[in-house]
Amino acid sequence: MRCSATLLQRLSAGMARPGLPGPPACAGFPVAATDTPALLLDLTALERNCARIKAALEPFPHVALRPHAKAHKSSAVAAMTLELTGARGVCCQKLCEAEAMVDGGINDILLSNEIVSQSKIERLCQLTARPGVKLAVLVDDAGNVSDLAREAARANIQLEVLVEVDVGQNRCGVAPGPATAALASAIVSHSPALRFGGLQCYHGLTQHIRSVAERRAAILGPVLAATKASIAACEAAGVWSPDLRVTGGGTGTFIFEAETGVFNEVQAGSFVLMDTDYTDNDAEDQVKFEPVLHCLATVMSRPLPERAVLDAGTKALDLGCGPPRVVGTKPGTATYRSGGDEHGIIDLSGAAVESDMFKVGSVVWVQPSHCDPTVNLHDWFVLHRDGIVQDCVPIEARGPGR
Amino acid sequence: MRCSATLLQRLSAGMARPGLPGPPACAGFPVAATDTPALLLDLTALERNCARIKAALEPFPHVALRPHAKAHKSSAVAAMTLELTGARGVCCQKLCEAEAMVDGGINDILLSNEIVSQSKIERLCQLTARPGVKLAVLVDDAGNVSDLAREAARANIQLEVLVEVDVGQNRCGVAPGPATAALASAIVSHSPALRFGGLQCYHGLTQHIRSVAERRAAILGPVLAATKASIAACEAAGVWSPDLRVTGGGTGTFIFEAETGVFNEVQAGSFVLMDTDYTDNDAEDQVKFEPVLHCLATVMSRPLPERAVLDAGTKALDLGCGPPRVVGTKPGTATYRSGGDEHGIIDLSGAAVESDMFKVGSVVWVQPSHCDPTVNLHDWFVLHRDGIVQDCVPIEARGPGR
Numbered sequence: 071m072r073c074s075a076t077l078l079q080r081l082s083a084g085m086a087r088p089g090l091p092g093p094p095a096c097a098g099f100p101v102a103a104t105d106t107p108a109l110l111l112d113l114t115a116l117e118r119n120c121a122r123i124k125a126a127l128e129p130f131p132h133v134a135l136r137p138h139a140k141a142h143k144s145s146a147v148a149a150m151t152l153e154l155t156g157a158r159g160v161c162c163q164k165l166c167e168a169e170a171m172v173d174g175g176i177n178d179i180l181l182s183n184e185i186v187s188q189s190k191i192e193r194l195c196q197l198t199a200r201p202g203v204k205l206a207v208l209v210d211d212a213g214n215v216s217d218l219a220r221e222a223a224r225a226n227i228q229l230e231v232l233v234e235v236d237v238g239q240n241r242c243g244v245a246p247g248p249a250t251a252a253l254a255s256a257i258v259s260h261s262p263a264l265r266f267g268g269l270q271c272y273h274g275l276t277q278h279i280r281s282v283a284e285r286r287a288a289i290l291g292p293v294l295a296a297t298k299a300s301i302a303a304c305e306a307a308g309v310w311s312p313d314l315r316v317t318g319g320g321t322g323t324f325i326f327e328a329e330t331g332v333f334n335e336v337q338a339g340s341f342v343l344m345d346t347d348y349t350d351n352d353a354e355d356q357v358k359f360e361p362v363l364h365c366l367a368t369v370m371s372r373p374l375p376e377r378a379v380l381d382a383g384t385k386a387l388d389l390g391c392g393p394p395r396v397v398g399t400k401p402g403t404a405t406y407r408s409g410g411d412e413h414g415i416i417d418l419s420g421a422a423v424e425s426d427m428f429k430v431g432s433v434v435w436v437q438p439s440h441c442d443p444t445v446n447l448h449d450w451f452v453l454h455r456d457g458i459v460q461d462c463v464p465i466e467a468r469g470p471g472r
Numbered sequence: 473m474r475c476s477a478t479l480l481q482r483l484s485a486g487m488a489r490p491g492l493p494g495p496p497a498c499a500g501f502p503v504a505a506t507d508t509p510a511l512l513l514d515l516t517a518l519e520r521n522c523a524r525i526k527a528a529l530e531p532f533p534h535v536a537l538r539p540h541a542k543a544h545k546s547s548a549v550a551a552m553t554l555e556l557t558g559a560r561g562v563c564c565q566k567l568c569e570a571e572a573m574v575d576g577g578i579n580d581i582l583l584s585n586e587i588v589s590q591s592k593i594e595r596l597c598q599l600t601a602r603p604g605v606k607l608a609v610l611v612d613d614a615g616n617v618s619d620l621a622r623e624a625a626r627a628n629i630q631l632e633v634l635v636e637v638d639v640g641q642n643r644c645g646v647a648p649g650p651a652t653a654a655l656a657s658a659i660v661s662h663s664p665a666l667r668f669g670g671l672q673c674y675h676g677l678t679q680h681i682r683s684v685a686e687r688r689a690a691i692l693g694p695v696l697a698a699t700k701a702s703i704a705a706c707e708a709a710g711v712w713s714p715d716l717r718v719t720g721g722g723t724g725t726f727i728f729e730a731e732t733g734v735f736n737e738v739q740a741g742s743f744v745l746m747d748t749d750y751t752d753n754d755a756e757d758q759v760k761f762e763p764v765l766h767c768l769a770t771v772m773s774r775p776l777p778e779r780a781v782l783d784a785g786t787k788a789l790d791l792g793c794g795p796p797r798v799v800g801t802k803p804g805t806a807t808y809r810s811g812g813d814e815h816g817i818i819d820l821s822g823a824a825v826e827s828d829m830f831k832v833g834s835v836v837w838v839q840p841s842h843c844d845p846t847v848n849l850h851d852w853f854v855l856h857r858d859g860i861v862q863d864c865v866p867i868e869a870r871g872p873g874r
Contacts, residue, residue, distance in 0.1 A: 072519055073552050090492065091568065091871055105591060107872040117474055140813065150475050163814045166493065183814065184772045186833050189507060210773050211832050241811050242773040242781050274812060365872075370586045371612050371644040379644050384792055385848045386872035390810075408792075409643050410676060411542065411844045412565045412585065412873055430613050431588050442813045446787045446849065448872050469493055470509040470767075470788035470850050471814050 093462035106368040107386035111451040115362040120154035130328040138339025145174020146463035170467035195225035206230035219260035230267040237296040246296035251303035268315030271297040277322030289326035345441040347391040378428035380414035388443035397435035495864035508770040509788035513853040517764040522556035532730040540741025547576020548865035572869035583609045597627035608632035621662035632669040639698040648698035653705035670717030673699040679724030691728035747843040749793040780830035782816035790845035799837035
């Protein structure tokens with residue numbers, strides 16, 4: 071049996087773009103009155119984290135901060151971060167994120183990823199052509215360089231293009247050294263449609279090495295060696311100049327990239343929100359950040375003294391980096407485990423005092439284990455200060471990432 | 473440093489509800505022209521799965537199918553499923569899903585979850601009061617029963633309320649037997665604001681037991697025993713009648729609940745979409761379903777012959793039940809592993825022929841491992857038939873689930 075034509079016609083009416091669901095909170099109300107599950111963003115903590123990173127980078131005036139917006143996907147949060155840190159622009163990981171940032175007034179963007187399909191390259195050129203937009207993109211493939219050049223020429227614009235170097239992550243990127251120089255030369259050969267902008271030498275897997283010494287060694291050892299070899303190869307090929315960008319680093323390592331004297335841009339972004347995976351890193355005092363992001367959940371069931379069930383499951387909290395941490399409880403007394411897509415189970419068997427926090431209807435704060443994919447599940451940040459909701463701002467670039 | 477008042481004022485403008493991003497495909501175009509990452513829904517396969525479940529339930533005329541909408545969160549897909557199976561209504565897991573279904577014209581809903589906070593109970597009553605809406609909700613707490621009764625009386629409506637029995641999942645629900653009867657009696661005592669509707673006896677953890685014999689034994693053994701004990705206790709308490717609902721079962725077990733002669737409603741929903749976790753269940757022929765849901769991704773990087781990188785990471789595919797499966801490849805020749813939030817890495821080291829499928833710019837179909845949380849990451853289904861896009865329909869109830 072096939073779906074009826076009448077039904078399919080009716081469904082076509084659904085092509086009209088529905089709006090986002092409304093915000094979960096109202097300015098002026100207590101945070102605890104927020105509809106759950108909802109993402110809370112502590113403005114005071116965010117401001118302190120921004121002040122911390124600014125101070126940490128002050129000894130390195132040659133290093134620009136370009137906070138990564140993939141963590142929060144919100145032009146409002148990007149605007150706050152730029153104002154508070156003095157950074158001039160952001161990184162984005164997806165074209166749709168870059169479009170949302172430009173729509174939200176953020177015009178200086180490094181799209182730290184490859185853009186390969188015809189329709190996306192056309193959108194990239196359209197975005198770059200918008201007034202005031204300063205956009206750069208990565209490549210790791212010669213065919214892609216030609217495609218970008220052709221479309222940039224057709225759109226009568228110049229695209230700034232950086233080579234992504236695989237400095238150890240084994241994901242995208244060309245090999246350090248001669249392969250990098252060859253691709254840089256290919257970009258240069260397509261001048262003026264393309265302009266060679268430098269190198270991205272980012273190693274995501276180093277960000278969560280727990281020990282400071284090992285994390286530092288990973289950057290100052292193999293990552294720096296690969297970066298230097300790539301610059302040297304570009305110099306030998308005659309395509310390097312000192313004003314080109316060398317960009318990389320995340321919240322876990324940016325201070326080490328800054329120390330190298332070779333990197334002149336760092337991409338840390340998660341410091342704005344933080345999560346348990348970053349909180350669990352050992353860190354030197356000047357780059358210790360505090361939790362800004364929480365998920366507010368409601369106890370929807372308390373079938374047993376030792377078990378409370380929250381209304382926040384894997385559709386509200388990403389568990390890929392482990393369970394979230396329940397705020398206001400001692401370690402081991404109230405642990406979250408998955409209750410499926412719509413439920414989170416709090417095991418209270420180790421708790422005594424805390425179990426009063428978990429009456430049916432009570433709200434509970436949890437710190438997500440991984441900010442990026444958790445934020446991606448939500449449509450709004452609830453901004454709060456001193457226990458009061460200040461505003462709600464949309465996470466307008468959330469989604470699968472087109 | 474605090475965010476400036478000017479900036480916060482500007483952000484407040486963001487309170488206006490932005491629309492969803494536009495659909496990723498156009499009707500009439502080939503599926504391969506879809507912007508990626510995108511969720512594809514094979515209409516022909518969906519129709520066959522609906523025909524299969526209808527046929528499988530034909531020997532059980534006393535058992536109504538009430539397909540669970542938490543899997544697809546789309547009123548359009550719900551409408552198709554109801555038309556094709558003849559089912560009268562759906563299940564929802566969250567109040568916002570129920571609201572979206574009613575907005576989309578689906579009026580007969582079992583909200584198979586507890587609704588506990590004041591604002592949500594008010595919304596529940598408002599929804600129930602809408603013309604033509606037939607809605608029931610679960611409880612597992614006496615205080616919640618009183619709250620529902622108070623608000624239903626205030627709204628001048630009658631709420632149908634079922635008791636959730638914990639038949640082994642150890643999540644929400646009251647213990648089988650006397651505790652169930654006590655809560656049922658509490659509901660009855662609040663007549664006419666509340667009407668006792670029956671029992672939900674769902675055991676989610678049994679759905680993915682791989683062996684047919686063990687899955688059947690889990691339902692016909694402990695689940696059925698707990699269900700019968702609860703009905704007997706309700707009979708003894710004088711609150712049972714044969715027209716009350718006994719509801720449960722999912723795509724993995726519904727046929728066994730149907731066989732019991734005790735259940736009169738089954739909630740299978742994933743059969744509409746399917747995923748590798750359900751595909752990997754052993755199943756008798758009459759309840760074998762085929763893949764309907766895929767994620768279309770683009771190869772955005774091919775740094776090495778043995779490594780391709782897709783543009784679909786954990787922001788497009790939930791990996792909680794393992795990696796997605798690459799369509800059109802032999803097992804072990806092209807395996808997906810996480811490349812982080814925005815990338816999926818295809819290991820081609822075991823492949824020879826297939827590696828041509830993975831040129832930069834090629835599109836690749838993958839079958840998600842778990843449909844519910846993967847769908848929740850996306851805003852649109854791309855409906856296709858014979859390789860051509862038929863329509864795009866919004867996943868309007870996606871989100872953290874309020």
